Amino acid sequence: MDEKYELLKRIQAVEFAAIELTLFLDTHPDDQAALRDYNRVAQELMELKKEYAAKYGPLMAYGHDSSEDYWKWVEEPWPWEIKYERGQV
Amino acid sequence: MWIYEKKLEYPVRVYSRDLRMAKFLTAQYGGPDSELSASIRYLNQRYTMPTPRTKGLLTDIGTEEMAHWEIVGTMIYRLIQGATPDELERAGLGSHYALHDKALFPADANGVPWTAAYIQAHADPVADLHEDLAAEQKARATYEHLICLTDDPGIKDTLRWLREREVIHFQRFGEALDHVQGYLSSKKVF
Numbered sequence: 001m002d003e004k005y006e007l008l009k010r011i012q013a014v015e016f017a018a019i020e021l022t023l024f025l026d027t028h029p030d031d032q033a034a035l036r037d038y039n040r041v042a043q044e045l046m047e048l049k050k051e052y053a054a055k056y057g058p059l060m061a062y063g064h065d066s067s068e069d070y071w072k073w074v075e076e077p078w079p080w081e082i083k084y085e086r087g088q089v
Numbered sequence: 090m091w092i093y094e095k096k097l098e099y100p101v102r103v104y105s106r107d108l109r110m111a112k113f114l115t116a117q118y119g120g121p122d123s124e125l126s127a128s129i130r131y132l133n134q135r136y137t138m139p140t141p142r143t144k145g146l147l148t149d150i151g152t153e154e155m156a157h158w159e160i161v162g163t164m165i166y167r168l169i170q171g172a173t174p175d176e177l178e179r180a181g182l183g184s185h186y187a188l189h190d191k192a193l194f195p196a197d198a199n200g201v202p203w204t205a206a207y208i209q210a211h212a213d214p215v216a217d218l219h220e221d222l223a224a225e226q227k228a229r230a231t232y233e234h235l236i237c238l239t240d241d242p243g244i245k246d247t248l249r250w251l252r253e254r255e256v257i258h259f260q261r262f263g264e265a266l267d268h269v270q271g272y273l274s275s276k277k278v279f
Contacts, residue, residue, distance in 0.1 A: 008096060016098070019153060023257065026146040027264035059095050079097045080163040089100050 002088070007052050009089050011059075014045045091152070098156040099250050102243030103167035108180030110239050111168035112198055117161045117235065117251075119195030119203040122227040124161055128154035130208040130224060137212035140272050143265050147221075150258050157251055162193050164244065215273070218266040225259035 021038040028034060049059055057072025058065035067073060077083075117123045131151035138144045169177070169191055177186045184200060195203035209220055232252035236245055 009100065012096065012099065019098070019149075020257070022149055023146065023153075023261050026142050026149055027261050027268065029142060060092050062092055064092060073095070079095060079159070080101075080166050082097075082101075083167075084100065084102050086104055089102070 004056050005082070005084070005089055007048065007055070011045070011048050011052060014041060014048060017041045018045055091155075097160055097163060098153070099160060099247060101160060101163045101167065101247055103164060103241075104243060105241075106170065106172060107168045107239070107241065107244075108172055108176060108182055110241070110244060111165045112180060112182055112185075113235055113238050114161060114165050114168070114198075115196060116198040116231055117228070118158070118165060118193065120197035120201075120231070121207040122224060122231050123195070123197075123203070123207075124154050124158035124228075125195050125203055126207045127151075127224055127228060128158060129205070130210075131221065133208065134210045134217045134221070137210070137214075138217075139214055140269060143214060143218075143269055146261060146265050150261065153254070153258075157254065160247065160251065164247065165193055168244075214269045215266065218262055218269060221262045222259055222266065225255045225262060229255040229259070 018038065018041045021034055021041060024034055025031065025038060049065075053059055053065040054068075057075055058067050061073050119125055128151050131147045131154065135144050135147035135151065138147055169182070172180075172182075172191065174183075174186050177183060177191075185194070188194070197203075209217075211217055229252055232248050232255065236248050236252070239245060239248075
């Protein structure tokens with residue numbers, strides 16, 4: 001369980017960088033350094049999400065992630081149900 | 090369209106029940122300056138924005154606000170989990186229990202239901218972006234009030250992060266306003 005939440009935390013961190021860069025690029029579309037950062041972060045995020053979906057089931061449905069063996073999308077916990085132990089993340 | 094990602098944008102750490110704080114947090118779930126108001130305001134205003142970058146920015150910030158609404162909802166859900174009707178009543182949530190049991194409901198901390206009267210849209214990008222700038226400051230101030238109302242380090246941490254997002258959105262809306270004013274002054278012929 002710890003490994004799963006460590007990977008999820010890593011995805012949250014990298015996606016946060018991607019969100020920040022998205023908003024920054026919306027108002028600075030000609031900033032080449034930000035664009036390079038965005039593309040690097042997008043690549044890293046894609047790889048982390050692929051790893052997560054393969055190990056623990058889809059992060060996204062609607063055809064964005066596949067689900068091996070059975071329909072893991074509906075498995076609990078849903079995001080609002082995750083109970084971290086103190087100091088876990 | 091939108092795609093749901095089965096994760097929160099930022100972790101929520103709730104280790105114990107706190108009905109009092111759950112009640113206060115509804116300010117940001119269904120109050121005037123809540124994440125719900127923010128998301129609906131921006132996603133609704135984007136159609137009549139005049140430039141590609143303002144359409145993009147309102148779409149992206151409006152989308153991020155939905156993720157913040159989910160974070161606030163998660164905090165409230167976890168803070169009231171397992172409470173008895175008697176405990177809810179003692180925490181000032183008796184009327185909430187009567188109407189909704191432990192369901193979440195988009196109302197403010199006084200129980201006043203969310204209304205579209207909290208938002209505006211004018212198809213005037215200068216007016217709309219000024220509203221958005223004000224909304225971010227009001228939401229920042231609300232988060233500061235909420236941070237003062239709790240000692241829980243987990244809740245404080247998530248609220249501080251949400252407060253920071255308001256500061257960033259304010260910054261981006263300010264840049265969008267400068268850009269729109271430049272665009273309008275270059276195009277106007279009197």
